[in-house]
Amino acid sequence: MILNDLKRINAKLLIQENEPLAHYTYTKTGGNADYFIRPKTSEEAAQVVKYCHDNHVPLTVLGNGSNLIIKDGGIRGVVLHLDLLDHIKRENTTIIAGSGAKLIQVSKAALDFQLSGLEFACGIPGSVGGALYMNAGAYGGEISDVLEEATVLTMSGELLQLNRKQLKAQYRHSTIAEKNYIVLEGKFALTLKEHVIIEAKMAELTEARESKQPLEYPSCGSVFKRPPGFFAGKLIQDSKLQGESIGGAQVSMKHAGFIVNTGDATATDYLRLIQHVQQIVFDKFGVLLETEVKIIGEDAKERTKNFDK
Structure with missing residues (x-):
């Protein structure tokens, strides 16, 4: 129904069904989207947004997927990917x-x-x-x-x-x-x-980033917000959590504020490791680390059927 409706509104819309979202996240994890749409113009984006609003269809907007974890059950309804609006x-x-x-x-x-x-x-x-x-x-x-x-x-x-x-x-x-x-x-x-x-300033910052961040592995970037009066990475490091792993997700040995995918991590691995780090840091220092990374989607075990099926 959703596919036919949207094609009637605009036959030129780029729509894919059951698209694996792991292709679009920096962690290389995440389940499928029921409907994955890439608008080529702002007008196309507005058409999709208005349709979803008027027909009570769940809508999720996806950017570059760099500071994001999509759960293994994926996302119901429409995912709007804005990568083509890149002027x-x-x-x-x-x-x-x-x-x-x-x-x-x-x-x-x-x-x-x-x-x-x-x-x-x-x-x-x-x-x-x-x-x-x-x-x-x-x-x-x-x-x-x-x-x-x-x-x-x-x-x-x-x-x-x-x-x-x-x-x-x-x-x-x-x-x-x-x-x-x-x-x-x-x-x-x-x-x-x-x-x-x-150029000199950019080169200086690039060198600082490459020397400190684990760019050789997929990751979701900085996982935790900076708590008042502390640095998240330092707290994690002082908790001796660097190298700690659950499944394929690992607290980076290069920068404790990053969790990397060492090859076969799932989103569930990431979430379990995030919770483990939060618990250990809280037990040791009394500081609750809040996530900076955005976490969306459904757990695999709670996966519901496609929105309009």
């Missing part, structure tokens, strides 16, 4: 980038345009949409520092323009997450600077 263009000293554009590519475009402000993002593997959703940051910079405006869809399909003040960005949080808005585009206000200076 990047310059307007004077601003860059406008689509939700699906990779943040690393946007930072490289800024370098080409000799625009400074996105150097901190040169190693963040997420998409523009995901970065705005969680106010991503690294090495002392955050997306909210340079974000001028965001174009979003509400879950009913209404188009909105949000300025910096309306985004109410905080550490790993924003109005976009609070209201469950769907990012279509971000506009970044940058400053002119010499190419060589921007």
